[in-house]
Amino acid sequence: xxxxxxxxxxxxxxxxxxxxxxxxxxxxxxxxxxxxxxxxxxxxxxxxxxxxxxxxxxxxxxxxxxxxxxxxxxxxxxxxxxxxxxxxxxxxxxxxxxxxxxxxxxxxxxxxxxxxxxxxxxxxxxxxxxxxxxxxxxxxxxxxxxxxxxxxxxxxxxxxxxxxxxxxxxxxxxxxxx
Numbered sequence: 001x002x003x004x005x006x007x008x009x010x011x012x013x014x015x016x017x018x019x020x021x022x023x024x025x026x027x028x029x030x031x032x033x034x035x036x037x038x039x040x041x042x043x044x045x046x047x048x049x050x051x052x053x054x055x056x057x058x059x060x061x062x063x064x065x066x067x068x069x070x071x072x073x074x075x076x077x078x079x080x081x082x083x084x085x086x087x088x089x090x091x092x093x094x095x096x097x098x099x100x101x102x103x104x105x106x107x108x109x110x111x112x113x114x115x116x117x118x119x120x121x122x123x124x125x126x127x128x129x130x131x132x133x134x135x136x137x138x139x140x141x142x143x144x145x146x147x148x149x150x151x152x153x154x155x156x157x158x159x160x161x162x163x164x165x166x167x168x169x170x171x172x173x174x175x176x177x178x
Contacts, residue, residue, distance in 0.1 A: 030071040036109040039065075043106035043133060046099050050137035054098045063098075066105055073115040074105055077123065078175040079131040087152035092141065096134045103133020128169045135160055 042062055046053035053059050066074050080100050088096050107129035108116060116126040135157050141148045159168040 028068050028070055031065075031069045031109065035065060035069070038062075039102070039109050040106045043099075043102045046102055047133070047136040048140055050095050050099045050140060053102070054095055059098065062102060062105070066101065071114055072105070072108060073117065074101065074108070075117070076175060077104070077116075077127040077130060078172045079127045079134070079169060081175050082131075082172045083134060083153075087156070088138075088150050092138075092148050092150065095141065096137055099137035100130045100134040104130035106133070124166075124169065128166055131156065131169055132160065132165060 038058070039062065042053055042058055045058075066072075080097065083096055083100060084093060087093075104116075104126050107113070107126055111125075113122055113126065116123045135153065138148070138150070138153045139157065142153075156165075156168055159165055
């Protein structure tokens with residue numbers, strides 16, 4: 001096979017795959033009540049066992065669902081960027097990133113917030129919910145393994161326990177513009 005024929009066939013295969021993926025996503029309808037309830041249940045379960053939920057079939061379902069569901073806009077916020085910026089390292093960061101996403105999604109479906117970025121107060125409330133969720137997951141992880149300890153996360157828990165979580169979140173640097 002000549003090189004240009006190979007390139008043409010490869011491009012055709014890629015175009016077909018993209019077309020099939022796009023049509024499958026286009027056929028996806030809005031979130032069902034059962035799916036929304038499942039997200040809320042997963043977030044509650046992940047407070048107790050963040051690693052177990054993240055690595056489970058349910059965790060994989062959530063990641064796929066959050067990418068495909070057309071009626072909800074999920075995305076990182078300043079809480080996620082704070083945590084990624086050094087509040088947690090390595091595997092701890094990976095687990096907490098997942099839990100933050102799950103916590104914010106649960107908040108959004110519970111409050112029927114399709115796009116939290118349309119309103120600054122709604123975005124702030126979603127961010128607070130996400131940080132609160134990742135702090136619960138962090139506490140669970142720290143209780144299981146002391147080496148999961150993070151000074152930044154411990155300080156955020158102290159603020160939360162003093163009723164100052166909203167002030168803590170407000171003090172975080174803004175998320176980078178997308």
